[in-house]
Amino acid sequence: MSGSLSGRGSLAGRTALVTGGSRGIGRAIALAFAREGANVAICHRDDTSAEKVIEELRAAGAHAIEIVADVSREDPVLAMFAEIAETFGTLDVAVSNAGILREAPLLETSAADFDAVVAVNLRGSFLVCREAARMMLARPETAPAGRIITISSDLAFLGREEMSAYSASKGGIVSLTRSLARELAPRILVNAIAPGPVDTDMTSAETMSAEALAKDLATPLARLARPEEIADLAVFLAGDGSSFVTGQCYGANGGSAMY
Template sequence: MTRRVLVTGAYRGIGAACALAFAKTGAHVAMADIRSPEGAGHAAREAGAAEVLALACDVSDEAAVFALGQSVRGAFGGLDVLVHCAGIIHEAPLLETPVADFDRVIAVNLRGSFLVGKMAIGLMDGSEQVPARAVMIASDMAYYGRETFSPYVASKHGVLGLVRSWAKEFAPRILVNAICPGPIDTEMLGADNMSAEWRARELSIPLARFGKPEEVAELTIFLAGDGGRYFTGQGISVNGGSIMP
């Protein structure tokens, strides 16, 4: 059976790597991002996807997420796998963080996860024999507090709460898990989002390097495949030893 996959945050980084990984399996792949991911969609077509949709969507906007779901239903008839990667990060001391910045991080990372998860699960018709899969990208920061990142940490901790609740609500028909990346070499770690000090601290982990988006994508393929049939409600870390829960 050719799987029908939706990847959000697919313009670049982890999302683009996940979309490409599923394309290589011959899946139908829908790619969504606040910017049209057409370039990444072209790469997915070249990699062997059965069909590719490249769609612009603001995951914090309920109407936009509904429209995304309608497009996926119209093209694929339903959904077998969700990989929700869309997210933003914000670094600032608490006393220098406006409420508007907090609201934006929560809107994209937590509200967006709720909206996309609700939409995608509504499109899934998995069974106990062939369960559908939802994989939400959280963060290793969800497991511990980190100074100057409180809105981001709160949002990703909330994502784990959604995952655990949905895993219980929809088992065994749909398996819901989170991936909690550590420092991954994407634009999110760039100077526009994180200070040079924090980039340096990210390298003080046992493996002493940034991870690659493809290393996260490999785990999504596992969780969506036969090897992932006994995983649900889990937060699985890809982090080079940044934390060891």
């Protein structure tokens, strides 16, 4: 992993990819990385708000680009990493954050619904992690290669009625993270963040039922997290302070799940 080359900040001189980086947790992580000196590529499926995020990243001093890609499909993911290689030449940190949520009773969840959630959340994480590792391991073997951070959920551990597909996909991400941490050590450190309820457009009255939102507030801290609180943890995992941490899943969840 390349060290600080210029400027100040714990990630100065490094290059990071954040999928789902145009809004919510992904946007907060991308901005936090930029403020710590990183150059940042954000990926989104087709979000008009991405242009505003790019402006914010550049205002923070980052060399920033946006890439339109559906992470559930292999060819767009391969093209994304080719563009990162062409633009930056290297990759130090990859955050697999892109995800979707669908809430429905089991008996009203079609196989297509289940497949759609798993395709983005779990298959997308697999593809992004695989290609990030491929790019990082192309460096000389004498050099540390990089950091991979996946985004799971407290529901990977708790489960939630009427959210079986989402919970299953996030549980798969935890297992994927642990397996990759063993396989890619010592050159790549792989860790997960499992947020609890976060104040984003994914957890709103438009996307979730009132009952589900009430459950999200039923934690010891009794509030939603701010996206920036998740981003602070991502900065730690991307930086030098986490040099002896791999295969872990950090529950930034307000106490909803304790493990």
